[in-house]
Amino acid sequence: MNPSSLHARTPIRATTRVRHLAVPAFLLVVSLLRPGEHVYAQDTSDVNPARLAIVSGITFGTVIPVHIYQQNAWWQGARAPFRFENDWAYALNVDKLGHMYAGYLLSRTFRYSLEWSGFSRHTSTFYGSVLGLAYQMYVEVEDGFHRIYGFSPGDAFFNMIGAAIPLAQWTFPLLRNFTLKYSYWPSTGYRNELRAGQGRAFLDDYQGTTVWLGVDPHFLLGSRLADALPPWLGLAFGVGARDLDETGGGRRQATIALDYNFSRIQTGSDFLQALFTFVDFYHLPAPGIRLDGKRIIFGVFYP
Amino acid sequence: MKGMTLRHVTAALFFLLPGALCVAQSPPGGSAPQDSSRQFGLVFDVQVAPHFSSINAFADGGYSISLGFGLNFSPMFQMSIQVYTGREEFPAGSAKPADGWLPLGGASLEGTFFLASGPTVRPYGTAGYGLYTIAGGNGYNGGGPHFEAGVEWDLSRYFSIRGGVQYTIISFHDPTGEAFQALGFEPFTAHFLGAAIRLAFYPSVLP
Numbered sequence: 001m002n003p004s005s006l007h008a009r010t011p012i013r014a015t016t017r018v019r020h021l022a023v024p025a026f027l028l029v030v031s032l033l034r035p036g037e038h039v040y041a042q043d044t045s046d047v048n049p050a051r052l053a054i055v056s057g058i059t060f061g062t063v064i065p066v067h068i069y070q071q072n073a074w075w076q077g078a079r080a081p082f083r084f085e086n087d088w089a090y091a092l093n094v095d096k097l098g099h100m101y102a103g104y105l106l107s108r109t110f111r112y113s114l115e116w117s118g119f120s121r122h123t124s125t126f127y128g129s130v131l132g133l134a135y136q137m138y139v140e141v142e143d144g145f146h147r148i149y150g151f152s153p154g155d156a157f158f159n160m161i162g163a164a165i166p167l168a169q170w171t172f173p174l175l176r177n178f179t180l181k182y183s184y185w186p187s188t189g190y191r192n193e194l195r196a197g198q199g200r201a202f203l204d205d206y207q208g209t210t211v212w213l214g215v216d217p218h219f220l221l222g223s224r225l226a227d228a229l230p231p232w233l234g235l236a237f238g239v240g241a242r243d244l245d246e247t248g249g250g251r252r253q254a255t256i257a258l259d260y261n262f263s264r265i266q267t268g269s270d271f272l273q274a275l276f277t278f279v280d281f282y283h284l285p286a287p288g289i290r291l292d293g294k295r296i297i298f299g300v301f302y303p
Numbered sequence: 304m305k306g307m308t309l310r311h312v313t314a315a316l317f318f319l320l321p322g323a324l325c326v327a328q329s330p331p332g333g334s335a336p337q338d339s340s341r342q343f344g345l346v347f348d349v350q351v352a353p354h355f356s357s358i359n360a361f362a363d364g365g366y367s368i369s370l371g372f373g374l375n376f377s378p379m380f381q382m383s384i385q386v387y388t389g390r391e392e393f394p395a396g397s398a399k400p401a402d403g404w405l406p407l408g409g410a411s412l413e414g415t416f417f418l419a420s421g422p423t424v425r426p427y428g429t430a431g432y433g434l435y436t437i438a439g440g441n442g443y444n445g446g447g448p449h450f451e452a453g454v455e456w457d458l459s460r461y462f463s464i465r466g467g468v469q470y471t472i473i474s475f476h477d478p479t480g481e482a483f484q485a486l487g488f489e490p491f492t493a494h495f496l497g498a499a500i501r502l503a504f505y506p507s508v509l510p
Contacts, residue, residue, distance in 0.1 A: 081444075082434070082444070083436060083444055084408040084409060084410075084434070084435070084436035084444065085408070085436075086388055086406040086407075086408045086436075088388070126344075126345065126506075129345070130345070133372065150436075151408075151410070153386045153387055153388040153408045153409070153410070154388060156370070156386040156410070157370045157386060157388070160347060160370050160371075160372050160386070161370070163372075164347045164372070164504070164506070167345065167347075167506035168504070168506065170506065171461055171506050
């Protein structure tokens with residue numbers, strides 16, 4: 001691989017003049033200096049009907065089985081009149097971050113699919129968020145007809161925030177240095193429930209979940225430091241909860257760890273680039289520091 | 304307290320820093336007629352609205368926080384869906400829970416008509432219909448119309464802030480029959496009068 005190609009996709013970098021200021025003030029000033037660069041781009045859509053048909057087929061071919069899976073795992077035999085349920089304390093709020101991640105993941109996935117079909121990037125971003133949010137809200141409305149779950153305004157809040165992130169990243173390029181990531185390993189409780197034959201979705205297994213905010217730090221560094229740091233190396237802040245019970249108890253986890261942004265590597269291959277973009281939705285095992293309840297742990301963390 | 308601190312740090316890392324960047328990066332100026340994001344496009348907003356209600360004879364009330372998304376069909380007309388959460392002080396004489404507060408929740412479909420499309424500051428009127436819940440859990444649902452009037456001010460090309468007064472009528476009922484018994488309520492109609500401040504984000508992406 002050509003080393004120079006590693007730096008070909010330079011992240012949005014701040015002016016170095018104020019880099020010694022406190023980080024928040026620095027970022028605010030920088031962001032004021034760099035307004036959006038893709039505002040009101042002209043639509044250059046050139047839709048490929050065959051690709052659009054493939055995307056539509058895969059979408060319906062995925063949504064329908066997922067609906068059946070959710071029907072069996074969540075909604076079966078528990079139909080009730082539509083109702084709301086405030087559940088802000090559930091899973092120590094990690095489920096809310098999970099909803100945000102799901103909205104973000106779906107919106108970006110739809111965006112890439114539409115772009116591959118030939119829609120322009122800005123049209124794809126717009127409809128990607130619309131479709132991502134529509135699917136998330138459909139699930140939430142289905143929950144509203146569940147005897148126990150109900151429609152959760154909190155979940156809906158975070159669905160919206162997640163779907164809005166790609167739009168905000170389009171509008172404000174500096175935000176592209178921030179990404180949401182996810183790591184998961186089935187918890188013991190979840191595996192025991194599966195063995196006992198209890199229908200349950202892994203998406204609801206928050207004891208095995210950590211949601212991460214990935215930050216590409218290159219935009220914070222001076223050019224010399226930024227060039228010295230591999231473009232694929234980043235930082236991530238993770239939040240999880242363990243030992244959850246039904247009464248709102250449990251233990252929070254907060255983690256700062258290294259992160260990998262493989263899509264920053266220019267390979268010259270569309271397939272590899274797409275694969276790296278997909279992998280970047282997940283936080284892979286990486287060394288870091290974890291605050292686990294009252295304990296501080298150093299190690300390699302996954303999830 | 305440590306748990307709260309950790310939660311606040313989490314909130315700051317996940318939302319405040321990127322959010323502040325987002326607001327700060329928005330270039331100043333930009334009024335509606337020159338700004339095509341107001342012509343047709345998505346809008347996301349967050350609103351805080353303290354209110355008084357007939358539940359407590361307008362002596363006390365509560366508040367709601369809502370997030371919404373919608374579509375600008377023209378510079379003068381917007382449709383949106385709002386999702387609410389909040390709290391309402393428990394009425395006197397009822398079987399109060401320990402903290403004296405009831406959780407509020409709901410969602411509404413709203414249409415907003417701007418009385419002018421040109422100026423940076425413009426009056427608006429909103430009408431909608433919502434479904435609500437009070438008490439949560441096995442609590443009962445309600446529904447009714449919602450009205451709002453106020454002024455919107457463009458902070459930048461991408462953000463505006465609105466301030467207005469709200470009036471909401473909600474007829475509460477009990478679909479399960481459990482909540483009324485538990486709380487000592489009968490079906491009732493409540494009136495909510497409040498003030499709202501709303502920050503709206505108009506992304507630059509247009510179809």
